[in-house]
Amino acid sequence: MNNWWRRIVLSLVAVLVLVLVYAVVYRAGMAIFEGASTTYYEALQFVIEALTTAGFGGDAADWDSPQMNLMVIVMNLTGVLLVFLALPLIVVPLFREALEDRPPETTDLTDHVVICSYTPRSDVLAEELEAANVPYVFVDDDPELVVRLSREGTDAIYGQLDQEGTLRAANAAEARALVTDVDDETNAMVILTARELSSDLRIVSVAENEDVASYHRYAGADDIVRPRRVLGQSLARKATTTVSAELRDTIEFSEDLAVTELLVQEQSDLVGQTIPESGIRDRMGLTVIGAWFNGEFVPVPGPDHQVDGNTILLVAGRRDDLSELKARTVSTLQHRRDRVVVGGYGAVGRTAVETLADDGVETFVVDYAEMPGVDIVGDVTDEADLEAAGVDESRSIILTLDDDATTIYATLVLKQVAPNVEIIARANEPGNIPKLYRAGAEYVLSLSTVTGRMLASVLIEDEEILTPETQFELVRTTAPQIAGRSLGDVDLRARTGCTVVAAERGDELLTDLGPEFTVLEDDTLIVAGSDEAINRFVALATE
Known part of the structure; x- marks a missing residue:
């Protein structure tokens, strides 16, 4: 605002100076070229009339010399130019700036x-x-x-x-x-x-x-x-469990209920089947909460969705049954060497290396900068550097780069250099997760998602986020708005895309929740789904 007024004052001062100077010039011109005497106020009136193009006429009969006529022409042109230049250069920008939104600098919010x-x-x-x-x-x-x-x-x-x-x-x-x-x-x-x-x-x-x-x-x-540490640990754990038949990274609530996400490998016997054809629900008694197909979450996938090497299943059930399903997701081919390449040695990369070392997994680090812990100074988008790192002889590569565009490009290069290596990637922005899956990554987790969930878990009293470091969201929350109604009546899956996997009622954990299950006011529900699905559920059940 101060700048706006400063420009106005400077413009007015410039015009005033021009008027006063022209009045002196006009008096001198009339005396020299026409031999006529005029007062300064008469000259000032003429100049204002000329510059504003309001007309003059009073002195026109006295201009006999060509010099005086040329002087008047120059004054009139100056007035016209002032009008045409002032509008686009001064007046219009001033009005535009005056009409522009000013950033708010205060708020009246409370309890926020x-x-x-x-x-x-x-x-x-x-x-x-x-x-x-x-x-x-x-x-x-x-x-x-x-x-x-x-x-x-x-x-x-x-x-x-x-x-x-x-x-x-x-x-x-x-x-x-x-x-x-x-x-x-x-x-x-x-x-x-x-x-x-x-x-x-x-x-x-x-x-x-x-x-x-x-x-x-x-x-x-x-x-x-500290989201970078949590993210690094999570990415490392994915690398240690993807080829193992052992069930890890499982959220357990009781002997009868555990929830986990399972990455289906390219050569597993589930590839090419739909969820109904796989017998996961009917034969194994497990609840498929949803699945990610190339980064897109589908709640309760049906006959239109075939499992492939990029599918991640979100499943709930007994631990023994989940272990059986885990064995089916693992490739039937002989596994590669127990070795993981880590691309990027920042906070996330260092944590991933430490976590892998604790699990006895050999690592090889590639980074742009030379520092302790880096095995080769190079570029993970460069084929020669990837070959020097032995990526084609490794089980998987973890990409922990700060730039999503570089991570996506590195994924494309890796699919050419080592098409069978498993790519586990960090994304900074959630919007880039689908792009990384399309590029060929097997598992992607966003730093923004981990950070946002961890902060929300600290700040929201009525909601506990149990899985900030996974692709799915599992929360423990009350649901006062649906108390007294059955799950079938509310139809949560259709309306929100998430699944109620259990209910805590006093000291009892209820896991066999059919459509007839009625939510009581004091119940705490354990709900699973994608971030968007959980947000829809919370908005429906708590507001």
């Missing part, structure tokens, strides 16, 4: 979550909060981003993240929590500022580097989320 900085990771958190009907406001130092978010209907305010005035404007003292997810140094500044503002405010910080967690805690953070 203040999210410092807008990122794809915080976008996932926002979706979880919306599903749980928890208000939130983004705080960002990019005014254009804040304007765009506001236009889209998202609560957002503009301000410097580490300034107390900004947090006051975000009404942080009246918030239920503050989340800071910028970078490790800025997060520390935000934590200190927020703690100075309120000693009772719950502060949740995202730590990129494992070593800074203690500093954030000392600065005043109540909870610290």
Whole structure:
């Protein structure tokens, strides 16, 4: 706004100077070329009439010399040029700037979550909060981003993240929590500022580097989320279990109920069959909650979906039955050497290597930078470097790169260099997960998804996210809006795409839930499905 007024003042001063100078020039011209005497005020009146093209006429009969006529022509042209130049260069931009949306700088929200900085990771958190009907406001130092978010209907305010005035404007003292997810140094500044503002405010910080967690805690953070470590562990566990018949990474609730996701290998006996043909439900007594086909989640797949080498099954049932199914997902061919190549040695890659080493798996690390732990300085998109890393002799490769475009390209190259190697990839943005599956990856997990889920699990009191590090979401939540109704009556699968796999009623865990099962007010439901399906369920059952 100050810039807007400054431009107006400068423009008016320039016009005023021009008018005063032209009045002096006109008086001199009339005296020299016409021998006529005019007062300064008469000259000033003429100049204003000429520049505004309002007409003059009074002195026209006195202009006999060509010099005076040329002077008047120049003055008239100047007036016309001022009009035509002022409109596009000054007036129009001033009006446009005046009409532009200004980024909001305050909010009236209370009992809300203040999210410092807008990122794809915080976008996932926002979706979880919306599903749980928890208000939130983004705080960002990019005014254009804040304007765009506001236009889209998202609560957002503009301000410097580490300034107390900004947090006051975000009404942080009246918030239920503050989340800071910028970078490790800025997060520390935000934590200190927020703690100075309120000693009772719950502060949740995202730590990129494992070593800074203690500093954030000392600065005043109540909870610290370390998604890169969780992501690295999860990707490594996928590499250690994909060719093993042993059942791992299972969420167990009782002897009669466990939930897991199973990656179907290319040469397993399930490939080419539909779920009904496989006998998973009828013969083995397992519940297929859903399946991912090339990155697309399909709840309760039917005869239109054939299992292939990229299919991931989400299954619930007895552990013994799940172990039997796990054996069927493993390739019938002889397995490759127990060796995993890791592409990228950042926080995620290092954690993956540590996890694999704990399981006795040999690793080989490729990274751009030379550092301890890197076996070859190279590029995972370069065929020669991949061959030097022995990727074609390895069981799988874990791609833990910071850039999704590079990860996608590396996946395409790997399918040419080593078509039989198993590709387990990290994605930064959830929207790139389907692209990685189409490129040929067997398993993909998003850093944004892991971060958003972990934050949501900390912030949402009525919902516990049990599986932040998997492709599916498994939550423990109440469902007051469907209390007194049967599952068949509510028809949750059709309406939300997720499945109620169990119910906690007092000290009892109920697992055999048919359509006639009636939800009671004090029941806690265990629900599984994709992120979108779970959000639809929470919105339906809790709002």
